[in-house]
Amino acid sequence: MSRSDRLFRLLDTLRRLPPPVTAARLAGETGVSERTIYRDIESLRAAGAIIDGEAGFGYTLTEDNAVPPQMFDRLELEAVMLGLGWLEWQGDPALAEAAKRAIAKVTASLPVRKADEARHVALLAYAFDKKPEVPEFMPILREAAWEERAVDITYTDREGSFTERRIWPLSVVYTDYEPWILAWCCLRRGFRRFLISRVASVSETRESFRPRRVPLLREMMSETYSG
Structure with a gap:
């Protein structure tokens, strides 16, 4: 795996997992050693990503420089989160997982106040009927x-x-x-x-x-x- 691919995967993992994420968890998710995780965290910080935390405690991606900041109003955020949330319920496994990653990326790209709004939206998607079985094809x-x-x-x-x-x-x-x-x-x-x-x-x-x-x-x- 190239260094750039490794750093991209680390960023994606920090977006996706609930913070703080330990180095051990990051190493397990990305398939590298904890020592590599520590070096890559410092590389991301040097590149402009704001990552809070330290070894032994865990890391939180506060601001992601890889995705330009998005300025949604509150209703736009509700619409985005509602649509992606519905897909988590109704999509096949690949789409449901993609929706989770998309939510993490959108949230990571927002300023702190907007990210808080995205995490605590007033509209949520839920399906009472059993999700239909979706074939592998x-x-x-x-x-x-x-x-x-x-x-x-x-x-x-x-x-x-x-x-x-x-x-x-x-x-x-x-x-x-x-x-x-x-x-x-x-x-x-x-x-x-x-x-x-x-x-x-x-x-x-x-x-x-x-x-x-x-x-x-x-x-x-x-x-x-x-x-």
């Missing part, structure tokens, strides 16, 4: 949509028929109940919405539909909400 679908690559799926339609289809994934939609995917179906030659719970498997392909995802998504949304 969700990261494949997200990546395929970003990279504009077709995927092959096995799917059970509303009549109970089992079909194999090639689709162009346009967007993954997270709802109150379960996620579904907006796509162009190559079999039906049209736009379709596929419930994730009816998808049995997803396989990657090398077929690209770049750069058509954004125009197709706009067209699909226009057809859906027109009239």
Whole structure:
């Protein structure tokens, strides 16, 4: 691991874990020795990061120079934290973990007063219904949509028929109940919405539909909400 990557990982760990974080915990999280942690803390301080604490007590990232300070008003902070909090409940494991990291990074980038507001927001997200099980292939679908690559799926339609289809994934939609995917179906030659719970498997392909995802998504949304 390069030194820059190591320092970035240390900063990310300081943002993410509740302070104060001991050198032993930081070493375990980043995979280096405690001696390296002490040297890297000093390097971050020299670069402008304000890190309170010392060996034997623990460290707190007070001001993060790696992210420019953000000036949100209180309602904007409520909106950001509410949205990321909802994702922690409703997203698949990878997205939920990403939401936690995002919250830590946003909070670390704020001035002290605003960071306190972010930690004590008045609006919180909570789901009473059991979180739907999200299949392991969700990261494949997200990546395929970003990279504009077709995927092959096995799917059970509303009549109970089992079909194999090639689709162009346009967007993954997270709802109150379960996620579904907006796509162009190559079999039906049209736009379709596929419930994730009816998808049995997803396989990657090398077929690209770049750069058509954004125009197709706009067209699909226009057809859906027109009239």
